[in-house]
Amino acid sequence: MNVLDLATPCLVLDLDRFESNIERMSRFAKSHSVSMRPHAKTHKCVEVARRQIALGAIGISVATIAEAEVMAAAGLRGLLLTAEMVGEPKVSRLMRVMSQAPDTMVVVDNPENVHELQRAAATAGVQLTLLIDLDIGQNRTGIEPGEPALHLAEEISRARNLSLKGICAYAGHAAHVVGFEARKAASIKAMGQALETRDLLRRNGHTIEILSGGSSGTYNIDPEIDGVTELQSGSYVFMDVEYRKIGGQSGSVYQDFEPALTVLSTVIHRSQKKTIVDAGLKAFATDRAFGPELSDVSGVTYTFVGDEHGSLKLENPSREVRLGDKLRFIPPHCDPNVNLYDRIYCARGENVEGFWPIMQRATGSPYF
Amino acid sequence: MNVLDLATPCLVLDLDRFESNIERMSRFAKSHSVSMRPHAKTHKCVEVARRQIALGAIGISVATIAEAEVMAAAGLRGLLLTAEMVGEPKVSRLMRVMSQAPDTMVVVDNPENVHELQRAAATAGVQLTLLIDLDIGQNRTGIEPGEPALHLAEEISRARNLSLKGICAYAGHAAHVVGFEARKAASIKAMGQALETRDLLRRNGHTIEILSGGSSGTYNIDPEIDGVTELQSGSYVFMDVEYRKIGGQSGSVYQDFEPALTVLSTVIHRSQKKTIVDAGLKAFATDRAFGPELSDVSGVTYTFVGDEHGSLKLENPSREVRLGDKLRFIPPHCDPNVNLYDRIYCARGENVEGFWPIMQRATGSPYF
Numbered sequence: 001m002n003v004l005d006l007a008t009p010c011l012v013l014d015l016d017r018f019e020s021n022i023e024r025m026s027r028f029a030k031s032h033s034v035s036m037r038p039h040a041k042t043h044k045c046v047e048v049a050r051r052q053i054a055l056g057a058i059g060i061s062v063a064t065i066a067e068a069e070v071m072a073a074a075g076l077r078g079l080l081l082t083a084e085m086v087g088e089p090k091v092s093r094l095m096r097v098m099s100q101a102p103d104t105m106v107v108v109d110n111p112e113n114v115h116e117l118q119r120a121a122a123t124a125g126v127q128l129t130l131l132i133d134l135d136i137g138q139n140r141t142g143i144e145p146g147e148p149a150l151h152l153a154e155e156i157s158r159a160r161n162l163s164l165k166g167i168c169a170y171a172g173h174a175a176h177v178v179g180f181e182a183r184k185a186a187s188i189k190a191m192g193q194a195l196e197t198r199d200l201l202r203r204n205g206h207t208i209e210i211l212s213g214g215s216s217g218t219y220n221i222d223p224e225i226d227g228v229t230e231l232q233s234g235s236y237v238f239m240d241v242e243y244r245k246i247g248g249q250s251g252s253v254y255q256d257f258e259p260a261l262t263v264l265s266t267v268i269h270r271s272q273k274k275t276i277v278d279a280g281l282k283a284f285a286t287d288r289a290f291g292p293e294l295s296d297v298s299g300v301t302y303t304f305v306g307d308e309h310g311s312l313k314l315e316n317p318s319r320e321v322r323l324g325d326k327l328r329f330i331p332p333h334c335d336p337n338v339n340l341y342d343r344i345y346c347a348r349g350e351n352v353e354g355f356w357p358i359m360q361r362a363t364g365s366p367y368f
Numbered sequence: 369m370n371v372l373d374l375a376t377p378c379l380v381l382d383l384d385r386f387e388s389n390i391e392r393m394s395r396f397a398k399s400h401s402v403s404m405r406p407h408a409k410t411h412k413c414v415e416v417a418r419r420q421i422a423l424g425a426i427g428i429s430v431a432t433i434a435e436a437e438v439m440a441a442a443g444l445r446g447l448l449l450t451a452e453m454v455g456e457p458k459v460s461r462l463m464r465v466m467s468q469a470p471d472t473m474v475v476v477d478n479p480e481n482v483h484e485l486q487r488a489a490a491t492a493g494v495q496l497t498l499l500i501d502l503d504i505g506q507n508r509t510g511i512e513p514g515e516p517a518l519h520l521a522e523e524i525s526r527a528r529n530l531s532l533k534g535i536c537a538y539a540g541h542a543a544h545v546v547g548f549e550a551r552k553a554a555s556i557k558a559m560g561q562a563l564e565t566r567d568l569l570r571r572n573g574h575t576i577e578i579l580s581g582g583s584s585g586t587y588n589i590d591p592e593i594d595g596v597t598e599l600q601s602g603s604y605v606f607m608d609v610e611y612r613k614i615g616g617q618s619g620s621v622y623q624d625f626e627p628a629l630t631v632l633s634t635v636i637h638r639s640q641k642k643t644i645v646d647a648g649l650k651a652f653a654t655d656r657a658f659g660p661e662l663s664d665v666s667g668v669t670y671t672f673v674g675d676e677h678g679s680l681k682l683e684n685p686s687r688e689v690r691l692g693d694k695l696r697f698i699p700p701h702c703d704p705n706v707n708l709y710d711r712i713y714c715a716r717g718e719n720v721e722g723f724w725p726i727m728q729r730a731t732g733s734p735y736f
Contacts, residue, residue, distance in 0.1 A: 086692050089373070093375075172674065266455050268509065269508075271478070282730070304655065324480075342728050342729045361710045363374075
């Protein structure tokens with residue numbers, strides 16, 4: 001089947017570009033002696049995770065208990081849950097994942113949550129490995145660096161079924177800083193707090209083997225920071241409009257990785273006044289100030305005009321756009337964009353080789 | 369099971385409010401002699417559609433061929449596809465739906481598409497009923513009113529397997545006009561163009577039995593316009609922050625229908641500086657300038673801070689907010705918000721009675 005015969009709107013992965021992206025990241029990590037535990041929140045797809053592992057990743061980072069369940073059930077190991085598991089049913093679900101994938105690690109940022117996890121781990125009879133989630137400036141989850149983190153480490157060390165293994169320090173605020181030098185400065189400043197806390201914890205007798213961080217924007221910055229042991233970059237597999245805007249070491253477009261993922265859409269209205277495609281705000285992520293970018297015709301801009309509709313402005317189109325044409329768009333922001341689809345169609349050139357399922361939406365498997 | 373025991377983030381439907389909403393709309397339509405063909409793009413849920421039909425709706429409007437397939441397979445009839453079916457595989461899929469639900473109608477706005485549909489209908493040996501999609505100011509799909517629409521009607525009348533039955537005139541630009549009187553003026557102006565075109569087509573011998581239009585914002589405006597035969601309102605079943613902002617006939621909050629749908633979320637970080645919930649931009653629609661509104665605590669505002677995270681500002685909270693608390697939020701925009709979930713949990717008071725599946729994402733069933 002040809003790509004242009006697919007039902008639209010749909011997600012299409014260019015396998016050549018995708019393979020080039022994951023191989024490039026793998027080579028980079030190996031040559032810089034940093035481990036990869038890439039983030040599955042980007043793709044929510046077992047098949048992508050398997051290929052990352054095959055190229056040397058030591059595990060997979062996940063953002064939800066549902067992602068952990070899907071990856072564990074598929075046989076993937078070395079899982080790191082980068083969000084706090086607070087309350088039920090999350091904690092019970094985590095214990096069930098532990099019985100399948102005992103090396104699963106989870107982050108923690110609160111003593112109350114340490115006690116909750118200890119009670120559950122004791123009841124389940126498991127040993128749970130934790131990383132301290134450190135807020136190094138993103139102002140989201142995470143405990144403050146320094147003394148608060150040390151007190152949390154002490155709480156963990158008193159919990160019989162919990163083992164502290166390191167620190168998770170995600171500088172989300174640095175990932176999309178525009179311009180390589182500015183981004184480097186932001187990441188070094190943020191990660192500096194993680195290094196200081198690591199040293200403080202070590203001086204107090206705690207084991208800090210792991211310092212996990214990094215994004216697709218800082219993959220080539222963080223390994224130069226002494227002490228970062230692994231990267232959890234995710235978006236590099238697909239890329240998106242947002243990452244292309246941040247600029248590379250040379251040039252205003254970030255081209256270290258190629259845009260491998262597109263949304264295929266059909267022109268369903270074409271008149272003198274209007275050109276409308278069948279991909280709207282249920283087909284593209286809408287969380288950024290910008291929309292998708294057309295990848296195979298230049299001189300055309302896209303505007304959201306409804307759940308199932310986008311409007312094209314043909315300013316200086318590089319080719320004619322006709323009713324029924326199939327057009328490809330680079331998603332504005334890949335993570336929430338992938339989340340809008342049930343599968344990724346895989347294409348080698350223009351030939352569709354098959355599709356990979358994307359896991360269920362939101363909380364995943366029903367709780368009852 | 370209690371609502372607060374559900375895995376978060378999840379969609380929760382308050383059944384009492386939901387039933388009150390659909391009963392209220394049903395009573396209104398009956399007393400104003402207008403038919404209901406409510407839009408399933410809002411809910412993408414067979415169980416909701418069945419309840420709308422049970423209360424007297426003459427059919428269901430759908431926005432995609434996948435929605436039509438799901439509704440037809442579930443035995444629902446009187447389907448109206450409010451988007452143009454252009455190109456393959458849409459046209460072939462439409463023919464398969466016709467074999468199951470022969471009274472399915474589809475909109476058309478282009479002579480080229482008329483010819484495409486005629487060829488497919490002839491090959492399939494079916495008679496396809498069309499409505500002309502009229503652009504009455506939304507500037508999305510739709511042919512221009514007046515002569516262009518008349519020419520299209522003439523094309524249809526020459527096509528042996530196609531029958532023109534009416535006009536679809538959706539004034540999406542009027543639906544969210546703030547203030548009842550301003551909204552009424554906008555809708556009357558828009559629908560006036562549909563009435564003129566209807567009269568022009570009738571004078572030229574075309575059958576216009578159906579004039580379909582209306583939104584949840586104009587449900588009590590459009591039936592007063594002579595000639596509107598049916599309403600395709602959708603959002604009234606659930607409501608959202610956006611519709612509440614448009615104002616009612618009295619008062620600045622639109623309260624004709626009650627907010628029946630909420631997203632349940634867990635507080636996963638609580639410290640002096642920050643309060644973070646596990647519902648972010650994969651849990652809420654992000655296509656509007658505003659976020660969700662907390663429904664069970666006042667004096668708190670929500671900000672998106674990531675795919676899986678939202679930050680709460682506790683300005684003047686009406687109660688204490690603690691780690692692990694489950695909080696309910698009214699979605700910013702219900703249609704794309706529902707689209708982020710696999711199921712709607714149904715609650716009677718605080719008791720979860722079960723859940724209704726939401727159909728697949730995007731294009732629906734795989735094309736191969």
